[in-house]
Amino acid sequence: MWVKPEDMFRPCPDAEIDDTSCGLTFPASATDAHKNWMNANYAFSFSFWQQPHYPWTGLGYTYDWCNTATRVGASEYVVRAGSTVNVTGLIQRDTYCAP
Template sequence: MVEVWVPADRLLRPCSDPRTDISACSATAAAAETAPGVPDYRGFFAGLYVQSYSVNGAPWTRLGYTYDWDRHSATHRGASEFMVAPETGYTVAGRWPLEAYCTR
């Protein structure tokens, strides 16, 4: 696990509303026109949708959190998803084996 520090105003969520101060998103098309570092957020969101659901795509909830693969989970929600705006500098705060990171 790698922990990085980035400016808060350069974070966004990969969901219909990219703001980071909300806790829920809908699975509809992007409502926001722009996001930090992404002047055409609607176009970006639509492109990510097409790419994610193509033959070689990867799972994407569009809801701001990852899939929870635990079939016994009551909520079926995983970790929150965040993206760093393009061309944003960052600082590596630390590196840990996954188990060590999750138990610290």
């Protein structure tokens, strides 16, 4: 999948897409829009009235559901609504998770 970098963000307090980790707190550069998105996503994912509940770390990576020998999960990115996305291929889960 291809998308312009400016049309993406990491779903964590530190929304940068060009570093290797997500911070646990909002940096000074975090926009109000990003803070609002994060807070709304937390509420949607974990509120008692929301069924079903969705596993979401809020840390920019998925749970390590694939390989139990490592502590690595796939990085998460969000494409902003209205962005142009070019899907160039599909990969089966078993292929993606193969060692």
